[in-house]
Amino acid sequence: MNKKKTHISLLFLIALITAGQVKAQSLKSVINKAFENAEQQSLLMAKKYENQQGRFPRSFEGGKDTSSDSRWWCSGFFPGSLWYLYENNKNEEVLKYAKLYTDRVEREKYTTDNHDVGFMLYCSFGNGLRITGEERYKEVLLTGAKSLATRYDANVGLIRSWDHNTAVWQYPVIIDNLMNLELMLWAANYSKDESFKKIAISHADKSLVHHFRPDYSSYHVVSYDKKTGVPHKKQTHQGAADDSAWSRGQSWGLYGYTYLYRETKDKRYLEQAKHIANFLINHPQMPKDFIPYWDYNAPQIPNTTRDASAATVMASALIELSDFVDAKLKKKYMQVVDKQIRTLASDEYTAKLGENGDFILKHSTGAFPFKSEIDAPLTYADYYYLEALTRLKKRL
Ligand code: GLY
Numbered sequence: 001m002n003k004k005k006t007h008i009s010l011l012f013l014i015a016l017i018t019a020g021q022v023k024a025q026s027l028k029s030v031i032n033k034a035f036e037n038a039e040q041q042s043l044l045m046a047k048k049y050e051n052q053q054g055r056f057p058r059s060f061e062g063g064k065d066t067s068s069d070s071r072w073w074c075s076g077f078f079p080g081s082l083w084y085l086y087e088n089n090k091n092e093e094v095l096k097y098a099k100l101y102t103d104r105v106e107r108e109k110y111t112t113d114n115h116d117v118g119f120m121l122y123c124s125f126g127n128g129l130r131i132t133g134e135e136r137y138k139e140v141l142l143t144g145a146k147s148l149a150t151r152y153d154a155n156v157g158l159i160r161s162w163d164h165n166t167a168v169w170q171y172p173v174i175i176d177n178l179m180n181l182e183l184m185l186w187a188a189n190y191s192k193d194e195s196f197k198k199i200a201i202s203h204a205d206k207s208l209v210h211h212f213r214p215d216y217s218s219y220h221v222v223s224y225d226k227k228t229g230v231p232h233k234k235q236t237h238q239g240a241a242d243d244s245a246w247s248r249g250q251s252w253g254l255y256g257y258t259y260l261y262r263e264t265k266d267k268r269y270l271e272q273a274k275h276i277a278n279f280l281i282n283h284p285q286m287p288k289d290f291i292p293y294w295d296y297n298a299p300q301i302p303n304t305t306r307d308a309s310a311a312t313v314m315a316s317a318l319i320e321l322s323d324f325v326d327a328k329l330k331k332k333y334m335q336v337v338d339k340q341i342r343t344l345a346s347d348e349y350t351a352k353l354g355e356n357g358d359f360i361l362k363h364s365t366g367a368f369p370f371k372s373e374i375d376a377p378l379t380y381a382d383y384y385y386l387e388a389l390t391r392l393k394k395r396l
Pocket of ligand 1: 073
């Protein structure tokens with residue numbers, strides 16, 4: 001090779017390397033900017049509810065804020081978001097609010113009338129414990145896990161989700177319930193009481209058998225016969241139809257089996273998560289930016305709303321799942337995540353400071369069939385977005 005040719009090849013190589021770095025840097029700067037914006041926006045939110053005793057942000061609909069008390073299944077998400085923001089930037093003001101809103105959730109450690117204890121406590125106290133090591137939080141989490149365990153019926157082998165609609169459902173379990181098992185696994189590790197783990201594993205295993213269809217999409221609600229422990233109904237609640245793939249439910253399943261593999265190293269959970277990921281990524285109705293419509297089978301597609309929360313839960317799960325798969329699959333998952341994060345961080349999804357009721361993200365869908373929180377911000381979209389940003393930043 002002559003000198004001139006060597007020179008051109010070298011320049012070409014340098015250009016290639018630089019282009020790669022620019023792309024990597026630019027995702028890093030997307031993440032940093034997203035965090036900066038989220039911190040400012042969330043401080044506005046934290047101040048807004050500071051003196052509203054026991055209240056939490058819920059959504060922003062028709063130009064109006066909606067809020068809840070700690071009983072709403074989402075009460076742990078705003079404190080959890082503050083924990084992720086504190087973990088990122090160590091801002092003392094954010095820490096003050098993370099503690100304040102976390103304490104507001106404490107009474108839910110006695111919740112025994114629904115399954116959402118895991119969502120409420122693990123996102124708030126769980127993150128608080130992970131980040132600060134605060135001793136007091138351990139008792140709250142353990143008491144919460146004991147409360148959740150009261151909803152386990154050994155005859156059925158699952159944690160019961162809801163107590164309503166008993167005329168139709170004998171023992172309803174929803175796909176979302178997989179998310180509560182992380183608290184049970186934490187309690188087993190902490191207390192060395194294996195019964196928490198047995199409950200979690202039994203729930204995960206029975207869900208694996210009964211909640212999924214042959215294509216690895218999932219039903220929303222499976223109700224079990226109380227005597228036999230066999231499903232007697234498979235239906236939807238928030239989806240388009242009983243046999244449709246409600247988007248957030250699919251993401252809950254993906255997230256659930258991903259962390260179940262992390263915690264147990266049971267290969268069946270890893271395979272399940274990979275199958276769910278495959279179903280979602282290759283779904284014909286998945287938009288190019290990988291922000292799903294509210295249901296993959298919504299009859300109105302493309303003239304219907306997206307669900308940013310389904311995208312943030314999926315992104316966060318895929319980032320973790322990419323740690324457990326081969327290089328080819330990892331690349332595929334991270335390309336999807338790259339698209340999702342860049343889209344969510346763009347003006348299309350990220351609200352301007354002080355707008356959108358002080359929520360970070362726009363365009364989620366809470367419960368379409370109930371005309372509730374449609375194309376609205378939601379605390380869990382913001383929470384899993386910040387979790388995804390945190391997970392991504394640690395891996396760059
Ligand atoms: N866990 C309730 C929901 O995802 O809407």
